[in-house]
Amino acid sequence: SQQGEEDPQALSIQEGENATMNCSYKTSINNLQWYRQNSGRGLVHLILIRSNEREKHSGRLRVTLDTSKKSSSLLITASRAADTASYFCATRGYGGSQGNLIFGKGTKLSVKP
Amino acid sequence: DVKVTQSSRYLVKRTGEKVFLECVQDMDHENMFWYRQDPGLGLRLIYFSYDVKMKEKGDIPEGYSVSREKKERFSLILESASTNQTSMYLCASQGGTGELFFGEGSRLTVL
Numbered sequence A: 001s002q003q004g005e006e007d008p009q010a011l012s013i014q015e016g017e018n019a020t021m022n023c024s025y026k027t028s029i030n031n032l033q034w035y036r037q038n039s040g041r042g043l044v045h046l047i048l049i050r051s052n053e054r055e056k057h058s059g060r061l062r063v064t065l066d067t068s069k070k071s072s073s074l075l076i077t078a079s080r081a082a083d084t085a086s087y088f089c090a091t092r093g094y095g096g097s098q099g100n101l102i103f104g105k106g107t108k109l110s111v112k113p
Numbered sequence B: 001d002v003k004v005t006q007s008s009r010y011l012v013k014r015t016g017e018k019v020f021l022e023c024v025q026d027m028d029h030e031n032m033f034w035y036r037q038d039p040g041l042g043l044r045l046i047y048f049s050y051d052v053k054m055k056e057k058g059d060i061p062e063g064y065s066v067s068r069e070k071k072e073r074f075s076l077i078l079e080s081a082s083t084n085q086t087s088m089y090l091c092a093s094q095g096g097t098g099e100l101f102f103g104e105g106s107r108l109t110v111l
Helices: none
Strands: A005-007 A010-014 A019-024 A031-037 A043-050 A055-058 A061-066 A071-076 A085-092 A101-103 A107-112 B004-006 B010-013 B019-025 B032-038 B042-049 B065-070 B073-078 B087-094 B100-102 B106-110
Touching (some): A005 A085, A019 A107, A031 A061, A031 A071, A043 A055, A043 A071, B010 B019, B019 B106, B032 B073
Antiparallel strands (some): A031 A043, A031 A085, A061 A071, B004 B019, B032 B042, B087 B106
């Protein structure tokens, strides 16, 4: 029951550049969340955007949501080597089991010093 | 800060053994989840629980069971481990706005 699909699957950039990752989904959502996972570790919640929001910022992170296109993007500005990780989008539907988060397969970001 | 603790980071078991993976959260969250993560397949939901003694099947419950006797603890049980259950297992509890707080993961190898 996969919902979110991240694009690209892998991204390699130089330190200081911006990194953009995209997420597309299929059905109506209550909110969309982005998570980060360092290699071999658990996921860490980064940011949540509700279905009635279009843009949200947190530090160097900027998330947009376009419900008409069923897509979201995560922008990391002025990337650092420490941003190297996998990034996942997760969508949450409405009520009951639809309220469970469904994760995409992730974008693997590599930031080279 | 919310803390979700998984009992073992790495386990090696033999086929047919019973395996317990334990997860404890310290934020009084009602909802807890078990996922497995495999390369190319992403995170898949095994079981979840909305309350003590309550459990619901996720997308891939076959071969697994769970136990939630206390609110803070959610255990995943492999009754008879098989090699195709070699994976990374991730436990999470859910905050008020729906965000998940994950443990560090338990990497299980079944020989």
